[in-house]
Amino acid sequence: MKILLVKLSSLGDVVHTLPVVQDIRAALPQAQIDWVVEKSFAPLLARSEGLHRIIPCEIRRWRKSFWTAATRQAWRAFKHDLQQEAYDAVIDLQGLTKSALVARLARLAAGGKRYALANQTDGSGYEAPTRWVADVAIAVEPHIHAVWRSRELAARALGYRFAAAADFGLKVAAAPAKTHEHFPKGRVAFIHGTSRADKEWPLSHWVALGQRLNTAGYQLLLPHGNAAELATSEAMATALNGAAAGSALVPPVLALDALAEELAQCAGVIGVDSGVSHIAVALDLPHVQIYNFDTAWRTGPDALGHGGRQLSVFAQPAPGVDAVWQAWLACSTAGVAA
Template structure:
């Protein structure tokens, strides 16, 4: 069976769709599963175990430069790549105009079908005309976790029972990450001292200011972790996040600000951490997929849609207007303790 997944963006949504790909591979051993995604997220999808091909689609840039020769050449190359295989099923997991266009362009086998969402789910973008472009519109419950939305749609489209366990299949390159992490921290500390310290990553950045956690809270949390012997690492994706990272790190005893990294390198770096504390952002979803001890901080009651699922060592903390340091600290102590128990049992 040849299957094409169309999930172009965003970072969190792409990570949320990874378990659906793993479900298909589990249900149909030997299936060839391809994935169309925007270039920014392609390095991450390429780390998803078992995928056959990852096809990059840069519609966002092409729309802005539609009349240039480079764009025309890139579009032709993309079309050729997309239509290289015949698909038995094309699964549009996004349900918006750009994803339906890509799904429509894909080449079907003799009995192949295109599937998409039949209805909107809470908190997710959806454009109703996409259900008329596809061959089959698949209804899903309106109140679903983001991971379950893709899993349920794929299972109903291809008619298989959902596996009991959720697997993201996301792989970190541990050896490469270890070398990179040592190089980074050795710029700041004595080698022997840092190598003895486990690293907890702070993922404080968000495209939405109302998802942020106060800087003073991050600072106090960092001091508590330092007192327990942890080094705190700060990730950032833009200049404002870097400035905030440096501002907090400079006031801690053991802290390092990572250089800005592409998603593949960031995944490797997170894979070398003993845990992650972050707000509700796409990078925290990577930590979820890596099965790291994790605490996610919520200022809104949307844990049901994007929070960690059924994992004792991955917790969410919600409060209005924002969780306290004690609440996040207690969650971290619980998550790290349960992770240690899990690891010792194995």
């Protein structure tokens, strides 16, 4: 059986969909699973156990220059790549017009069908063309976590039951945790970057939390993905390294696969609600996720069954340093024998 998953973006949504691959592999071990995704997220999917083919696209970029010859050529190349296989099932896991278009362009095998969501779920985008294009539109419970939304849709489309625990299936190279002579507990990554300013945590809070972690024996890793995030990382590092050189490290920009490897060698991650924070969840790292809005029920780690190793903290206008620190203490010691 050949199955095509369509989940183009964003990073957090792609991460939330990863367990679908492992669910299908467990239920249908002979299935060939392909996935269409925005090119910038393809390196992360390359770490997904069991994917046969990753089909990259750049719809975000193409729609900004759809009239150019270069875009038309790139679109034709993508369409040719997409249609190399005929699929028994095409599952639109995104529910938007752009994903419906990709699902419609995909080639079906004899008897094959296209599946999609029949309804919007709380807090998620949804556009009607997704169900117009589908042969089978499947209604799911509106009040549902993002991970379970995708798992439920795929399971009902393909006729299987999935295990309660979500297996994200990310492959990372085994390597010892990175340590420093003055920070024997290893590194904690601060994921401060987010596409929405109203999800950010105050810089002063990050610095105060970093000081506590340094005192407790942790070095800090401050990744970034753009110039604004780099400036924030450098500001944190300047504040923290003034007390002790090497307290905080600012790495170069890393592709998502390399970033996943770097995070996997950390003692844990503390971050705002962002795609990179969700990678920490997928890696099953001790993790605190910071929310300025009461939306952790649909994107946060608490509901995913990680035995207290991953928690979300919510307050308005933003959680305090003490609340995040206490959550970190709980996450970092969960499952450790007294």
